[in-house]
Amino acid sequence: MCEDLHEDSFHILFHCQVAIDVWSATNVWHLISPSLNQFDNAPDIIFNLMQKLSTTHIELIVTIMWSIWKARNVKLWQQVSDSNITILERAKHLLKGWRTANHKQNLVSHVITSDNPSTSHQNRDGNIRWRKPMRGRFKCNVDASFSNINNKI
Secondary structure, X not given: OOOOOXXXXXXXXXXXXXXXXXXXXXXXXXXXXXXXXXXXXXXXXXXXXXXXXXXXXXXXXXXXXXXXXXXXXXXXXXXXXXXXXXXXXXXXXXXXXXXXXXXXXXXXXXXHHHHOHHHOOEOOOOOEOOOOOOOOOOOOOOOOOOEOOOOXX
């Protein structure tokens, strides 16, 4: 995003000035920066944060990381530079959608467990778990990427 020749996930998420400005604007940089002194790669920093922080902070940090990475991809593939405000608004919108969907799912699960326990997708800890589809039904997850340069899918 900043035209650094050694741009990797560690740089993009935690060392790039764009990322630092975004983290600072959301008032979470003070939660992230101590990990930079302990670790020198993005996965270690992310896992360390997940072990130390509250669920609310983790949700915020993960959605911001996703939005920063999205900004990187938009610049790489479409040659468009997202502003810090765009990065933050996209993360805010994603987090709001996540929380709304999660809240609705919990309400639906409560109704399901109250009305018909045999159709419940909740385990005893209250977490919603995947359940095998009914007989004769199949679940299919699909993911794809497209490369204009290589003309491949």
